[in-house]
Amino acid sequence: MIRRTTLVLVLGLLALTGCEKIEKPKPEATPAPKWLTVDLQEGRDYVVIKDGAPFEPEAGKIEVAEAFGYICPHCAHFEPLLEAWRAKQPADVKFVAVPAPFGGWWMPYAKAYYAAEELGLVDKTHAAVFNAIHVEHTLPGEPNIATDQQIASFYARYGADAADFAKRMESAPVTEKLKRAGSWLERAGVDGTPTLVVDGKYRVTGASPEDTLRIAEALVARERTAH
Secondary structure (H helix, E strand, C coil): CCCCCCCCCCCCEEEECCEEEECCCCCCCCCCCHHHHCCCCECCCEEECCCCCCCCCCCCCEEEEEEECCCCHHHHHHHHHHHHHHHCCCCCEEEEEEECCCCHHHHHHHHHHHHHHHCCCHHHHHHHHHHHHHCCCCCCCCCCCCCHHHHHHHHHCCCCCHHHHHHHHCCHHHHHHHHHHHHHHHHCCCCCCCEEEECCCEEECCCCHHHHHHHHHHHHHHHHHHC
């Protein structure tokens, strides 16, 4: 519950032994920081990550990392809400997407994310991959496992060379990025998607997509006061 204290200023004429005195208005109270008005509860809204660290630390930045999977229908639903939230964040908030390499049908799309990142195609293709899997059904969804060739053909529509893209998906750099992502998610205790992690310290456990973003925003504000 948001509580606001309103100061009512009354101007009165006070008669003091033949003299009149006008009392000056009291200054308005400074409103509390927005994040203080949000009812956050550890264990319900977030989990503190012991010895946690941001996925990609950067001086002066508060990181919000999203563990996601293109194959995940909940991530597909969350994506437009998250994108709208991201657009409203100030410059000190750094967003990082971390594809979850959970195995099986998750792996090809996790590889694809990092291959697309190497080619600078993530911004052009991120929402489109979700749409192709969950709306158009032009890419395989679970429990089917997409082939590298199927995925590479999709990215070719956005300027990639299909053969080169498929090769990148199996490359050593992409494999190393997947290992690093998997290790970081394990340390953060992430076992499902979508999950937000704020500055490597807090794993958000919201009851709904909207609740998740509410909690994340409050934790970002908390970190801002600590930086």
